[in-house]
Amino acid sequence: MTDNWKNSAACASIGGDVWFPEAAKSPRDAIRICNTCLVKTMCLVAGMEETAGIWGGTLPAERARMRDEPTSNRKAWPSLIVSMNARGLPAKEIAAHIGCNERTVFRVLKAEREKTA
Numbered sequence: 506m507t508d509n510w511k512n513s514a515a516c517a518s519i520g521g522d523v524w525f526p527e528a529a530k531s532p533r534d535a536i537r538i539c540n541t542c543l544v545k546t547m548c549l550v551a552g553m554e555e556t557a558g559i560w561g562g563t564l565p566a567e568r569a570r571m572r573d574e575p576t577s578n579r580k581a582w583p584s585l586i587v588s589m590n591a592r593g594l595p596a597k598e599i600a601a602h603i604g605c606n607e608r609t610v611f612r613v614l615k616a617e618r619e620k621t622a
């Protein structure tokens with residue numbers, strides 16, 4: 506993946522401190538900007554392994570949960586897939602993180618949609 510998406514980042518003209526708030530500061534303003542960002546998904550994919558800062562509107566702890574969920578436990582897959590999908594992660598990336606195939610991701614999302622229909 507190239508870094509071209511960064512040219513369209515909503516944060517491109519804003520100081521980096523907002524995306525690396527100290528523990529005492531709220532990340533709310535940064536996340537609000539992320540939620541309007543056209544390249545939020547690309548940012549999340551790029552920052553998935555990052556242990557600091559806000560990437561794609563997520564905090565380090567949220568990304569850690571996505572990474573560290575016991576993916577060998579298939580019972581955990583639906584909630585993990587739904588959570589990653591809600592964050593805008595593409596099916597291919599979700600499948601790669603979980604260790605399943607894309608078809609499984611689509612099947613789980615379809616089943617979840619049917620539950621709420």
Ligand code: SF4
Nearest residue numbers: 514516539542548561
């Ligand atoms: S999602 Fe947030 S951190 Fe990522 S590029 Fe957009 S504004 Fe910047």
